[in-house]
Amino acid sequence: GQNIDQPTEMTATEGAIVQINCTYQTSGFNGLFWYQQHAGEAPTFLSYNVLDGLEEKGRFSSFLSRSKGYSYLLLKELQMKDSASYLCAVGPGFQKLVFGTGTRLLVSP
Amino acid sequence: DVKVTQSSRYLVKRTGEKVFLECVQDMDHENMFWYRQDPGLGLRLIYFSYDVKMKEKGDIPEGYSVSREKKERFSLILESASTNQTSMYLCASSSPLSGGLYNEQFFGPGTRLTVL
Numbered sequence: 768g769q770n771i772d773q774p775t776e777m778t779a780t781e782g783a784i785v786q787i788n789c790t791y792q793t794s795g796f797n798g799l800f801w802y803q804q805h806a807g808e809a810p811t812f813l814s815y816n817v818l819d820g821l822e823e824k825g826r827f828s829s830f831l832s833r834s835k836g837y838s839y840l841l842l843k844e845l846q847m848k849d850s851a852s853y854l855c856a857v858g859p860g861f862q863k864l865v866f867g868t869g870t871r872l873l874v875s876p
Numbered sequence: 877d878v879k880v881t882q883s884s885r886y887l888v889k890r891t892g893e894k895v896f897l898e899c900v901q902d903m904d905h906e907n908m909f910w911y912r913q914d915p916g917l918g919l920r921l922i923y924f925s926y927d928v929k930m931k932e933k934g935d936i937p938e939g940y941s942v943s944r945e946k947k948e949r950f951s952l953i954l955e956s957a958s959t960n961q962t963s964m965y966l967c968a969s970s971s972p973l974s975g976g977l978y979n980e981q982f983f984g985p986g987t988r989l990t991v992l
Contacts, residue, residue: 797978798978800978800980800981808985808986809880809966809983809984809985809986810919810966810983811983812980812981812982815978815980817978854918854919856919858978861932862907862924862926862970862972862978863909863921863924863934864909864921864978864981865921865935866911866918866919866920867918868916868917868918869918
């Protein structure tokens with residue numbers, strides 16, 4: 768079966784750092800994606816990890832441990848515009864993606 | 877930039893009607909996907925297609941069918957709409973990388989369908 772877990776909601780303050788965790792159990796693994804989705808809008812791509820380790824992209828970083836079935840998205844220097852849902856998705860194979868239910872992040876002033 | 881467009885942002889239909897949702901992408905992507913998104917359930921894959929006239933069932937295909945007659949267009953069909961198909965429908969496209977690795981999926985703006 769396929770199972771992806773992430774927290775439902777998180778809150779943080781502008782300028783802070785927040786880490787959104789994702790654990791997964793899937794029948795196959797060809798990489799893990801993070802997407803950002805603002806309310807009422809389409810998801811947009813943030814990062815892709817296929818090898819263990821940290822991928823950094825500006826204020827956003829994503830980490831993967833395949834042996835633990837674990838990933839996190841790290842957001843630094845939070846801004847109000849970072850208030851959104853963050854979707855963890857795993858590619859079990861054949862170009863399909865299995866999505867978690869998403870983590871809604873609320874950034875307050 | 878990749879552009880994925882969907883025929884309607886909002887749609888209201890009656891129970892039993894046949895509903896067509898259209899998706900068009902302009903980047904010559906091989907793969908196209910239809911998802912529905914519901915609160916607390918996340919994005920769930922309905923159908924996907926690797927190429928023209930190819931289709932594969934996703935996780936929740938019941939009550940839906942699809943058509944891909946041209947590479948750029950992927951249609952989702954609700955043969956007889958029911959109230960439990962009220963949802964946000966998202967189309968996406970991608971182009972596969974070699975070695976079975978993934979390329980990102982690009983999403984359309986979504987169609988919010990209400991079935992009364």
